[in-house]
Amino acid sequence: MNVEIESGSYINVVAIVNKKENTGEILYVNPASLATRIESTSEDPDISITVEDGAQNLLFQQQALVRYSACNESGSYEEGLIQLDIPYMDGMEVIKLVFDGKVLASYQRQSPDISSSHVGRLGFSPALVSVTKRSLTGLENIIEQKGVTYTIQVKTAEFKHWHVIAVGLNLPKVKIDRNQFPNETTVDIKVIKTTGFDDEVIAESHLSFE
Amino acid sequence: MSHNIFEEPNENLLQASGITELSILGIELTQSIQSMNHDVSIVEGKPALVRVYIDQRTIMTSINVTGEIRWYSDAGEHFVVPINIVNIDSTTPKDLESQRDELSAALNFILPPEALQEGLLVIALDRLRIVGEGEVAINGNTQLRLTVEKAPPLRIRVIGFRYTDGNQSFTPDAVHFAFFKSYLLRSFPTNNIDWSQIVVDGNFQAPFDDITASRVHAHLAAMRSREISAGVDPRTHYYGIVSDANGRYFLRGKAADIPGIPSPDIVACGPVGEPNGGFGGDTDVSYADWYGAHELCHTYGRYHPGFPPYDPVTERGQDASDANFPYPEGNLSSDALEHVGFDIGDNNLNLPMKILPRQLHHDVMTYKEKQWLSAYTYQAILERLRQEDELFN
Numbered sequence: 001m002n003v004e005i006e007s008g009s010y011i012n013v014v015a016i017v018n019k020k021e022n023t024g025e026i027l028y029v030n031p032a033s034l035a036t037r038i039e040s041t042s043e044d045p046d047i048s049i050t051v052e053d054g055a056q057n058l059l060f061q062q063q064a065l066v067r068y069s070a071c072n073e074s075g076s077y078e079e080g081l082i083q084l085d086i087p088y089m090d091g092m093e094v095i096k097l098v099f100d101g102k103v104l105a106s107y108q109r110q111s112p113d114i115s116s117s118h119v120g121r122l123g124f125s126p127a128l129v130s131v132t133k134r135s136l137t138g139l140e141n142i143i144e145q146k147g148v149t150y151t152i153q154v155k156t157a158e159f160k161h162w163h164v165i166a167v168g169l170n171l172p173k174v175k176i177d178r179n180q181f182p183n184e185t186t187v188d189i190k191v192i193k194t195t196g197f198d199d200e201v202i203a204e205s206h207l208s209f210e
Numbered sequence: 211m212s213h214n215i216f217e218e219p220n221e222n223l224l225q226a227s228g229i230t231e232l233s234i235l236g237i238e239l240t241q242s243i244q245s246m247n248h249d250v251s252i253v254e255g256k257p258a259l260v261r262v263y264i265d266q267r268t269i270m271t272s273i274n275v276t277g278e279i280r281w282y283s284d285a286g287e288h289f290v291v292p293i294n295i296v297n298i299d300s301t302t303p304k305d306l307e308s309q310r311d312e313l314s315a316a317l318n319f320i321l322p323p324e325a326l327q328e329g330l331l332v333i334a335l336d337r338l339r340i341v342g343e344g345e346v347a348i349n350g351n352t353q354l355r356l357t358v359e360k361a362p363p364l365r366i367r368v369i370g371f372r373y374t375d376g377n378q379s380f381t382p383d384a385v386h387f388a389f390f391k392s393y394l395l396r397s398f399p400t401n402n403i404d405w406s407q408i409v410v411d412g413n414f415q416a417p418f419d420d421i422t423a424s425r426v427h428a429h430l431a432a433m434r435s436r437e438i439s440a441g442v443d444p445r446t447h448y449y450g451i452v453s454d455a456n457g458r459y460f461l462r463g464k465a466a467d468i469p470g471i472p473s474p475d476i477v478a479c480g481p482v483g484e485p486n487g488g489f490g491g492d493t494d495v496s497y498a499d500w501y502g503a504h505e506l507c508h509t510y511g512r513y514h515p516g517f518p519p520y521d522p523v524t525e526r527g528q529d530a531s532d533a534n535f536p537y538p539e540g541n542l543s544s545d546a547l548e549h550v551g552f553d554i555g556d557n558n559l560n561l562p563m564k565i566l567p568r569q570l571h572h573d574v575m576t577y578k579e580k581q582w583l584s585a586y587t588y589q590a591i592l593e594r595l596r597q598e599d600e601l602f603n
Contacts, residue, residue: 002471003471003472003473003475003601004602005438005444005601005602012432012435012436014428014431014432014435015428016421016424016425016427016428018421027413027425027428027429027432028428028429028431028432030432030435030436031439032435032436032438032439033439034435034438034439034444036444036475038473067427067466067467067476068467069423069424069427069464069465069466069467070464070465070467070468070505070508070513070514071462071463071464071465071504071505071508072464079420079421079424080424081424081427081428081431081466081467081477083431083435083475085435151436153436153440159406160441161437161440161441161442162437162440162441163406163408163437163440163442164410164433164436164437164440165408165410166410166411167429167432167433167436168413168429168432174411177409179384180408180409
């Protein structure tokens with residue numbers, strides 16, 4: 001077993017599965033430019049992730065490496081986590097979590113409705129004395145759409161990379177607590193709309209806490 | 211007539227012990243846990259305590275002893291004075307084991323970080339002096355020669371999850387981040403913690419259920435994927451903390467897996483809160499430290515030693531998934547190996563410097579109280595840190 005990092009275009013799928021209960025959920029689907037590649041012989045032969053195109057042609061199938069958590073109360077290992085980076089392929093439409101031939105969960109690519117993402121000027125709600133949390137404004141007109149989620153990232157002088165403060169939101173509603181940036185007077189904020197397969201930066205701004 | 215303290219010392223206060231020589235039982239350098247054989251790695255830059263153990267058995271009076279050590283390496287040569295004076299009382303002489311288990315029973319010196327650079331380090335006991343009398347001869351081995359090893363950083367991003375129970379919102383307090391970070395710095399085999407933290411809204415509500423921890427893991431995994439794509443070091447471990455809402459909602463900690471190979475993508479989460487005077491033998495204001503270290507150690511491949519043993523009737527206790535754990539009862543050491551723990555403390559958090567006797571403290575991978583890293587876990591974590599440091603190069 002070996003772990004490598006590869007760069008390219010990937011779809012990061014995060015799912016949970018419970019073989020005993022015969023249940024599972026695909027919780028997060030997001031584009032990624034780095035993939036963790038694990039050469040393992042520990043994949044669960046009963047559980048796989050598949051990708052199909054719009055005509056239900058199989059584009060990708062991989063037995064899943066299911067992580068079973070430590071420190072369960074009974075010492076049992078029923079609930080498992082799947083983290084998988086799938087190479088991006090044209091025509092990807094549906095991701096399925098399959099257990100023993102049965103589809104436990106699926107994620108369908110949606111065509112984002114352009115009118116649902118009308119973005120105003122990004123800003124903070126007014127600063128109030130003794131209130132440290134500020135809402136992001138300018139995003140109020142965005143309408144929730146199935147299969148579309150939002151990631152919000154922050155960059156500061158101290159942290160050079162974009163850091164996630166929210167991922168998988170149905171609507172980009174978030175409050176920024178300036179206590180988390182004690183030495184900063186300004187912060188860069190980026191709002192990413194994603195179908196899971198494609199990202200679109202719908203707002204980006206340099207905002208002041210003052 | 212009172213004595214003028216600015217004139218000569220009052221000779222009546224000086225009672226000569228007649229002692230002209232003191233014997234040394236040993237010298238120890240400890241950073242987190244150590245034996246007299248120094249079979250635990252000394253790592254670069256990590257604060258260290260040098261302990262000089264004096265043979266007390268032949269002393270027939272009560273004396274206070276001080277002294278001076280010198281360290282030298284490629285970085286130079288410097289003298290260090292002790293942080294305490296040892297009182298030796300003939301009515302209660304302490305053997306080596308007793309001295310090692312009690313901070314004030316040995317003559318202690320703090321080495322500065324610059325002394326702990328990779329390579330050879332020599333500690334020499336230059337002087338011992340009986341307070342109020344003068345310098346005495348030293349009998350025994352007065353030199354300790356050690357090799358200081360490089361230690362890679364521990365890379366960790368700690369995510370605090372905010373959640374509600376429908377009425378009230380709960381957020382991990384800053385003190386829990388601080389205690390966790392401090393514990394890692396004090397106990398883990400590195401002096402370099404590449405740390406960042408943030409609070410985000412969680413994808414769950416209270417009360418928690420069986421899959422809440424899995425949802426937290428999924429959230430962490432999604433954040434991690436996004437962030438390493440944005441440039442965060444892919445060797446970074448992600449750990450989530452969830453407030454226990456003053457005991458109302460307790461999220462049992464879990465690691466997503468125990469990887470057999472270096473796998474920094476394994477996430478983990480755990481509760482934070484006040485131990486309320488006893489949880490886990492903890493009497494300070496946060497149990498985030500040792501609890502978090504336990505879950506984090508899973509992500510570095512550490513299993514459960516099996517203490518206390520799992521009882522299927524009460525469904526309490528721990529699986530013994532680590533068949534190689536070498537110490538009885540989950541202790542910090544066996545009697546034969548004689549490892550003793552050392553916590554340098556943290557003034558910023560009001561945590562005093564402490565010695566951690568092996569029978570009273572337990573390895574961080576157990577479910578027993580008063581947790582610290584045994585030598586077994588310490589060395590294994592150091593090895594895994596080195597392996598992870600080599601990843602993706």
